[in-house]
Amino acid sequence: MRHTRFVATAGVIALAMGLTACGSGGKDSPAAKADSAPFGDCVITGEAGSHPLELIKDGVVTVKADLPSPGWYNGDTVESIKSGFDYCLLANIAHRGGAKGLDLQNSSFDGLVAGKSGSFDLTLNQITITPERTSVMDFSKPYYESTAGVMVKKGTAMTQGDLANSHLGVKQGTVGQMLVAKTIKPAKDPSVFPGDPEQQAAVAAGRIDAGIQDLSIVLGAAAKSKGALEVVGQIPTNESYGVMMPKGSANVKVVNAMLDEMKKDGTLDKLSSAYLTDAYGIDPTTIPVWNF
Structure with missing residues (x-):
């Protein structure tokens, strides 16, 4: 499902901060490699540049999303976002895609899913994959139910x-x-x-x-x-969330390959554990299910 807010562009969310994990690395939080250029507070996994992305700006993944969002894009302002499930998944996609940074921009959700938010490379914004949306935008495989x-x-x-x-x-x-x-x-x-x-x-x-x-x-x-x-x-x-890209994007197959790898190597499960459980403060399975 998801979102809406008026457009206000933020600057490049940069990396190379020499940070490792979302916490120090226990067995479930492996430290980022020294040469992996970690983004914000994210744990970076996989091989840098193993799945090259086609980008509208060299070395930077341009992202538009409705920001911030607790657990997904953590922070009080766009500029302060350094962690969260979607942010750190973006960081890992950028790393494996050969990028060195994220240009994170605020955008209205309804404009995004209608294909009316201008140029960007991709977005993760808790966007449910629907037939209506796939008629105007491209989606990756699901990454979250x-x-x-x-x-x-x-x-x-x-x-x-x-x-x-x-x-x-x-x-x-x-x-x-x-x-x-x-x-x-x-x-x-x-x-x-x-x-x-x-x-x-x-x-x-x-x-x-x-x-x-x-x-x-x-x-x-x-x-x-x-x-x-x-x-x-x-x-x-x-329904499921997917990575959304402009119609005809050359990056769909590339992102799908990355998601397949991150499911197999445990990156997606670790992101959920690191950010969503802490953000919610409750086990979602304990909430009553209402069927219609």
Whole structure:
């Protein structure tokens, strides 16, 4: 599913900082090699330049995304992002692709998935692969399975049966918006927000009864809310996140090869363990599943 915010370009997120891991390397957090040019606080794996990418700027992967996002792009500003599942997966893709940096730029989510955000190489932004999106953009193989989450103000009594009669909030251009319209079908039209912060603020203030968005996103928001928000249910969607690229990109097969390697060598599992479990503060499997 995912996102939206007005475009504001940030500078190049640079590397060569001589840092190793997201923590010091235990057996589950191997230290980056000294010559691997680690990005931010990420653990870098694989061989540098083993899968060359075609880039619009030499040596730099240009990325547009709706930023930041707890657990995925950690930081309070675009410039401060140095870790997170998507950020560090990007770093590993850039490293294996022969790049020396990431040019991380803020962009609206609905513009991204509609192919209206201008030039970029690729993006990871918790973007669900859908037929509508693949008609205008290219996607890699899935790298993460997703469900939808139901976020409420802390202490709100909300059950699956309450959703149809509740005032819900969705984010513009997301699969959450489609899920509400086509599956939940509430009696009252949902409020539509341009971005995650606006939706989350409306839930916390009681202006809407619940927000529907990717489970990963609402869990991150709840963990960061200092007790203002909680997630009370999850709705299966049988959907997955993919790396999104401009239509006709020469990098699709290259990125797929990298993802295959990172599944086999454990990089993807280690990113999930390092960033998502800590960011959520809860085991997602304990959240009730609401089937429609």
